[in-house]
Amino acid sequence: MLNSRRLVLAHFWMAFGGFGLALLLGAWQMFIRSPLAGWIGNPEWYYRSVTAHGTIMGYVFPTLIAMGFGYAITETSLKAPIAGVRWAWAGIALILIGSIMAMIPVSAGLASVLYTFYPPMIGNPFYYIGVVLVVVGSWIWVALMSINLIRWKRANSGKPVPLAMYANVAGSYLWGWTAVGAALELILQIIPVAVGLRSTIDAGLARIFFSWTLHAIVYFWLIPTYIAYYTIVPRAIGGKLYSDSMARISFVLFLVVAMPIGIHHTFADPMVGAGFKFVHSVFTAIVALPTLLTVFTICASVEIASRLRGGRGPFGWLVALPWNNPTMLAVTFSFIMLGFGGAGGLINMSYQLDASIHNTQWITGHFHLIFGGAIVIMYFVIAYDLWPHLTGRNLANLSLMRLQLWLWFIGMIVTTFPWHYVGILGMPRRMAYYDYTHPAIADQALPVILSATGGLILVVSAALFFVILIRGHLSEKADPGEYRFSVAVHPPQRVPVALNSHGLWVGLMIALTATNYGFPILQLAVRSDTSVPAVYVGVK
Amino acid sequence: MNPERLLSLTNRWFSTSVGLTLVIFLSSAICGFLLLPYADADSRFSGIWDAICNAAGFPVKSSATDIIQPEFKISGATLGLAELTSPSPQSIGRGATLAQQCAICHGPEGVSRADAPNLAGQYAQVIYKQLHDFRSGARTNATMGPFAAHMNDRDMIDLAAYYAYLPRIPSSRDSAEVPLIVASGAPTRGIAPCGSCHGTIERKIGSPWLNGQPAAYIEAQLRYFASGARRNDTNQQMRNIARALTDDEIKAVASYYAGTQ
Ligand code: HEM
Ligand SMILES: [Cu+2]
Numbered sequence: 001m002l003n004s005r006r007l008v009l010a011h012f013w014m015a016f017g018g019f020g021l022a023l024l025l026g027a028w029q030m031f032i033r034s035p036l037a038g039w040i041g042n043p044e045w046y047y048r049s050v051t052a053h054g055t056i057m058g059y060v061f062p063t064l065i066a067m068g069f070g071y072a073i074t075e076t077s078l079k080a081p082i083a084g085v086r087w088a089w090a091g092i093a094l095i096l097i098g099s100i101m102a103m104i105p106v107s108a109g110l111a112s113v114l115y116t117f118y119p120p121m122i123g124n125p126f127y128y129i130g131v132v133l134v135v136v137g138s139w140i141w142v143a144l145m146s147i148n149l150i151r152w153k154r155a156n157s158g159k160p161v162p163l164a165m166y167a168n169v170a171g172s173y174l175w176g177w178t179a180v181g182a183a184l185e186l187i188l189q190i191i192p193v194a195v196g197l198r199s200t201i202d203a204g205l206a207r208i209f210f211s212w213t214l215h216a217i218v219y220f221w222l223i224p225t226y227i228a229y230y231t232i233v234p235r236a237i238g239g240k241l242y243s244d245s246m247a248r249i250s251f252v253l254f255l256v257v258a259m260p261i262g263i264h265h266t267f268a269d270p271m272v273g274a275g276f277k278f279v280h281s282v283f284t285a286i287v288a289l290p291t292l293l294t295v296f297t298i299c300a301s302v303e304i305a306s307r308l309r310g311g312r313g314p315f316g317w318l319v320a321l322p323w324n325n326p327t328m329l330a331v332t333f334s335f336i337m338l339g340f341g342g343a344g345g346l347i348n349m350s351y352q353l354d355a356s357i358h359n360t361q362w363i364t365g366h367f368h369l370i371f372g373g374a375i376v377i378m379y380f381v382i383a384y385d386l387w388p389h390l391t392g393r394n395l396a397n398l399s400l401m402r403l404q405l406w407l408w409f410i411g412m413i414v415t416t417f418p419w420h421y422v423g424i425l426g427m428p429r430r431m432a433y434y435d436y437t438h439p440a441i442a443d444q445a446l447p448v449i450l451s452a453t454g455g456l457i458l459v460v461s462a463a464l465f466f467v468i469l470i471r472g473h474l475s476e477k478a479d480p481g482e483y484r485f486s487v488a489v490h491p492p493q494r495v496p497v498a499l500n501s502h503g504l505w506v507g508l509m510i511a512l513t514a515t516n517y518g519f520p521i522l523q524l525a526v527r528s529d530t531s532v533p534a535v536y537v538g539v540k
Numbered sequence: 541m542n543p544e545r546l547l548s549l550t551n552r553w554f555s556t557s558v559g560l561t562l563v564i565f566l567s568s569a570i571c572g573f574l575l576l577p578y579a580d581a582d583s584r585f586s587g588i589w590d591a592i593c594n595a596a597g598f599p600v601k602s603s604a605t606d607i608i609q610p611e612f613k614i615s616g617a618t619l620g621l622a623e624l625t626s627p628s629p630q631s632i633g634r635g636a637t638l639a640q641q642c643a644i645c646h647g648p649e650g651v652s653r654a655d656a657p658n659l660a661g662q663y664a665q666v667i668y669k670q671l672h673d674f675r676s677g678a679r680t681n682a683t684m685g686p687f688a689a690h691m692n693d694r695d696m697i698d699l700a701a702y703y704a705y706l707p708r709i710p711s712s713r714d715s716a717e718v719p720l721i722v723a724s725g726a727p728t729r730g731i732a733p734c735g736s737c738h739g740t741i742e743r744k745i746g747s748p749w750l751n752g753q754p755a756a757y758i759e760a761q762l763r764y765f766a767s768g769a770r771r772n773d774t775n776q777q778m779r780n781i782a783r784a785l786t787d788d789e790i791k792a793v794a795s796y797y798a799g800t801q
Contacts, residue, residue: 273597278572498553
């Protein structure tokens, strides 16, 4: 069992607790704007809910998963107790305080600005300060990951850093740097207006700062999932990791190119020059590379597992896979969703095609498929895999797990496919009310109903997930043995310094941020004529 | 083990990754800032520097020189005046005296018996703006034009202060019967809920309080907006909405706000 099990469990339970609440809000949003429900009469309720749902799902839930998983990786892969456990508790405490501080004004209807902040709309300052506290809490984790790695390296000079830890620290650096964008937006721009020190705000500049965070944050959400692909999946299905170096290259590529591409979120915005939009699209295209590498490596690793079990033939090996192993099932579902989501992403990233789906329900469909689908289903796997080591008890009911994963997969497909479709029909996102009796949008009614039904299936799946975890706390005690990560076909004896440290890649990340963001930010920051009056929101 | 130096050109990882990053950045920058701007058929650059500045996002000045002037007067009223939100008692008093000339249509208490708008309790900014527009010609009306022609800014502010000070007529309406267009608008036609500017849901500065206005007056104004006979809504908010309203909706909102529904 893990020494840090209470710390890790605290992170996981807080993460999943928030996730459960936010999920219910999501399902309610789906229902209330579908033809199944009458018009609520006051759109404010809808935006209140979307703000809470987005803030929890986007900022709190994945951050806590990355942190909890990161602590577990630190202890198990470095085989030493975590240094700075008190700081770790301080970090999660900040996140708890920040989340509560943010959610109070949101629940009271004083900050229905959505999780993307949408300046010049300005809500209650405590909402923003709460979000800043969440980020600061997570920065403590970033520092701890780095400190633990440095300590280990001192004691083990020249040895390859375990892959899981290498990737985990890469993810933490990515987050540490990418969160700076939104932090600057909040601290320099939004909070001064929210507390009344200023009454105008440069909304264009704020959007650029936000885009600095917005793209790489999705890779930060993704990294625990990718770590699970590389270091849990092959072991859990009885195979080996095809290539350790390929894995390291994928993670460092994420570090370098996830960051300088965020302006693809402002394709439709006038304040960024077309030249910068083009440069960002080129780097966006490159970010597909680490994902393609990953898909290839994991498929190869899965094939190895099958061949070890006696699978043969060019396709026959697929049959020999351990299909009743929940991890096998989950990684398959995850890849299918990643495939569809990735195809959709190609449309979003192309300047011209993006115009046809910009700000439509296609976008929400897209990120729910990738984030809620491909990524979150692997969060479930991480929890299932670690639970016995955290509780010292068995997690035995495999068929319930399979049912839960199946339902999540089906629910996500049923939710997001029609969601994409209505987006193509032009249904705008972030609206509380649609008059489906109007002939112009009457044909959106059916797909929207379908989508809402999918949301219900997801709620059932999540309920099962909680049942499984809670039963895991109550089942009979069992020694889970030592926690192990996948072993590579050729376990690394010696790794090039570049792939055993992060300095080079962090350097490139910061350099590219300067080249790709420096000018657009400075240009707006030095101009005096780009601010607009703030629009204060809140129930009166 | 021999210490391998990372930050050195002899390190293949270093030289390759930095080199590739440079190549990708430079080639995308050349494409984005030079080739593509020139490939655009509409581009009229005076030189390379012009093209680069344009792609970097410097605002193009030329378009600012030839603004098309409308062939009608637009409203020039400023609504942010502090005197409109916190008037002095003297201002209200002067307004009361001046208002005697208005009483014949708008009623001695600001409540009309002649289907002219009720002014009692109307927002000061609204009254000020309409008077200002009558004087400038941004809004035309055979009766009001001559009155406003003789007013100065002081008079208008005082009148606005006085009418805003009078109590509104109490609403006699049953709130359960709010027409859909007032509460929810019609998103598919781009119509925001009336209540989101005219009170009850939200109030936007410059939008009048409509409760208790004569139905005939509201209906007439909506039709003027729709036909373009009235166009002092500077950003066309009301013209756009009125054009999209159906006949039934116009009647429904008029009688709803009049309280006769
Ligand atoms: C039962 C499952 C879920 C349903 C039915 C659901 C539904 C929704 C709906 C209706 C919106 C608002 C879209 C709009 O009006 O534009 C939304 C937004 C959002 N959802 Fe979910 N959601 C679910 C699960 C998730 C999950 C699992 C995640 C990620 C872990 C997630 C992340 C987000 C985020 C970040 C937003 C904010 C988007 C915005 O503000 O436009 N959701 N969701
Ligand atoms: Cu992005």
